Amino acid sequence: MRANTFKSDLFSQFARVGxxxxxxxxxxxxxxxxxxxxSVESLANSTSLSVxxxxxxxxxxxxxxxxxxxxxxxxxxxxxxxxxVIHLLDSLRDVAERHISDVDKIVTTYLTAKDHLDPIPAxxxxxxxxxxxxxxxxxxxxxxxxxxxxxxxxNIPIEELEQHLQQLDPAQEIVAYCRGPHCILAFDAVEQLRxxxxxxxxxxxxYPEWKVAGLPIEKTISTTH
Amino acid sequence: MRANTFKSDLFSQFARVGxxxxxxxxxxxxxxxxxxxxSVESLANSTSLSVxxxxxxxxxxxxxxxxxxxxxxxxxxxxxxxxxVIHLLDSLRDVAERHISDVDKIVTTYLTAKDHLDPIPAxxxxxxxxxxxxxxxxxxxxxxxxxxxxxxxxNIPIEELEQHLQQLDPAQEIVAYCRGPHCILAFDAVEQLRxxxxxxxxxxxxYPEWKVAGLPIEKTISTTH
DNA sequence: CTAGCATTCAATTAATTACTTGAATAGATT
DNA sequence: AATCTATTCAAGTAATTAATTGAATGCTAG
Numbered sequence: 001m002r003a004n005t006f007k008s009d010l011f012s013q014f015a016r017v018g019x020x021x022x023x024x025x026x027x028x029x030x031x032x033x034x035x036x037x038x039s040v041e042s043l044a045n046s047t048s049l050s051v052x053x054x055x056x057x058x059x060x061x062x063x064x065x066x067x068x069x070x071x072x073x074x075x076x077x078x079x080x081x082x083x084x085v086i087h088l089l090d091s092l093r094d095v096a097e098r099h100i101s102d103v104d105k106i107v108t109t110y111l112t113a114k115d116h117l118d119p120i121p122a123x124x125x126x127x128x129x130x131x132x133x134x135x136x137x138x139x140x141x142x143x144x145x146x147x148x149x150x151x152x153x154x155n156i157p158i159e160e161l162e163q164h165l166q167q168l169d170p171a172q173e174i175v176a177y178c179r180g181p182h183c184i185l186a187f188d189a190v191e192q193l194r195x196x197x198x199x200x201x202x203x204x205x206x207y208p209e210w211k212v213a214g215l216p217i218e219k220t221i222s223t224t225h
Numbered sequence: 226m227r228a229n230t231f232k233s234d235l236f237s238q239f240a241r242v243g244x245x246x247x248x249x250x251x252x253x254x255x256x257x258x259x260x261x262x263x264s265v266e267s268l269a270n271s272t273s274l275s276v277x278x279x280x281x282x283x284x285x286x287x288x289x290x291x292x293x294x295x296x297x298x299x300x301x302x303x304x305x306x307x308x309x310v311i312h313l314l315d316s317l318r319d320v321a322e323r324h325i326s327d328v329d330k331i332v333t334t335y336l337t338a339k340d341h342l343d344p345i346p347a348x349x350x351x352x353x354x355x356x357x358x359x360x361x362x363x364x365x366x367x368x369x370x371x372x373x374x375x376x377x378x379x380n381i382p383i384e385e386l387e388q389h390l391q392q393l394d395p396a397q398e399i400v401a402y403c404r405g406p407h408c409i410l411a412f413d414a415v416e417q418l419r420x421x422x423x424x425x426x427x428x429x430x431x432y433p434e435w436k437v438a439g440l441p442i443e444k445t446i447s448t449t450h
Numbered sequence: 451c452t453a454g455c456a457t458t459c460a461a462t463t464a465a466t467t468a469c470t471t472g473a474a475t476a477g478a479t480t
Numbered sequence: 481a482a483t484c485t486a487t488t489c490a491a492g493t494a495a496t497t498a499a500t501t502g503a504a505t506g507c508t509a510g
Contacts, residue, residue, distance in 0.1 A: 004273075006335040006409050011249035013328045017321045018252070021243030023498080024236035040457060048229075053499055055458060060497095065324025074456055074507065081324045088316040095313050096239045099290025099306045103238045110231040184231050248468080265487060278469055280487060285467095299478060299486055 020064035036147025146220035177203035245289035261372025344429035371445035402428035
């Protein structure tokens with residue numbers, strides 16, 4: 001029957017994308033890639049995976065159409081295929097957050113702060129930035145910041161925050177962001193900053209969402225090497 | 226390390242949703258459920274699955290938060306958990322369509338018509354409806370039409386289309402829709418109608434997308450039974 | 451053109467998943 | 481209370497998936 005094989009062929013294709021999203025390690029790789037292109041080795045170092053295993057997962061993702069790869073010199077760089085993939089990941093997290101009660105349990109178990117630290121939406125941040133009311137703080141590793149960040153944001157990786165507090169104006173509100181709505185770095189940063197007396201908030205989502213919304217970004221220019 | 230178990234715990238939760246989307250049969254069940262609530266038996270009849278197997282898949286979906294169940298009399302009715310799930314499914318299909326070349330291959334293999342039969346977007350249909358320029362045709366089974374349909378649409382299930390052509394005004398444009406952007410029913414309907422000399426087009430997406438966009442719908446009132 | 455490096459491939463093992471079959475449960479109907 | 485009906489549970493098999501290890505490939509730079 002024409003209609004039935006068409007249907008099952010199509011659902012099998014859609015399921016390939018679902019399969020790619022069905023492994024926690026692959027989801028972590030996608031979150032890293034959403035920040036910018038990365039080599040296999042670099043990804044393996046950022047996760048707890050072996051290089052060979054990382055490579056296999058990346059190929060799985062590529063076959064599902066979620067990432068693309070490009071060889072540059074000795075290294076192979078993987079990137080997210082498009083903005084639609086960022087939206088898909090956002091949708092996935094959104095559904096999980098709304099309908100799986102364990103997600104909320106995990107967040108409240110690991111984070112002491114109440115009501116998720118009052119996240120502020122991107123549009124609101126943009127407004128305050130224009131009035132010069134806030135310091136925007138990117139707490140991701142330098143590598144990710146360099147690959148692209150919210151325009152005007154300063155970068156203090158979370159591990160260095162305590163040592164570099166003097167870079168921050170105690171009189172001005174701070175809005176911290178990182179990789180996405182559930183990335184712990186910004187949560188941690190806000191907690192630390194509040195303890196030190198700063199007025200700190202978390203950006204509702206992360207850099208990838210800011211970028212695909214078409215909001216202003218900038219990159220650290222890298223010289224050819 | 227606090228951050229790492231938080232992260233892997235969270236990604237494991239998100240992966241549960243991915244897992245639920247990783248099986249073609251579950252995706253088909255979700256597509257049916259997106260049309261309206263359905264009993265296990267009814268879903269088993271609409272698919273090629275046994276009742277026990279259908280039940281297991283539905284439980285898998287429920288554990289991932291994608292569907293909810295409610296017992297009414299003898300039967301258990303399953304429903305989509307929320308609009309966010311419809312968006313997730315749309316996002317999934319969108320990514321697959323854009324980045325997996327096989328998807329386009331399948332569509333063009335099974336469908337002779339060129340450029341996917343000129344789909345018209347929902348906003349455009351709404352405009353033409355207001356000017357009374359089109360007949361909106363729902364070609365899904367009556368059960369799905371009754372559970373909810375585009376306001377003003379008439380229902381002729383695809384198998385009955387050939388016998389009921391006299392219900393359609395040959396002078397007016399026809400826009401056909403069904404379960405979603407890749408549902409074959411509307412493709413078939415447009416093909417059939419064009420052969421008979423009608424000016425027919427396909428609605429770009431299906432009923433679930435129309436509904437979650439907040440566009441006007443209506444339901445067939447069912448008496449209690 | 452050889453040595454070194456990043457990535458991929460191939461083979462294996464352990465774990466998970468899909469589906470079938472038949473029995474069990476929990477409500478509704480007689 | 482006994483029976484019927486829709487769904488779920490439980491056990492078993494076949495198939496798929498994740499991760500490890502070590503070898504192979506394909507560039508690059510000396």
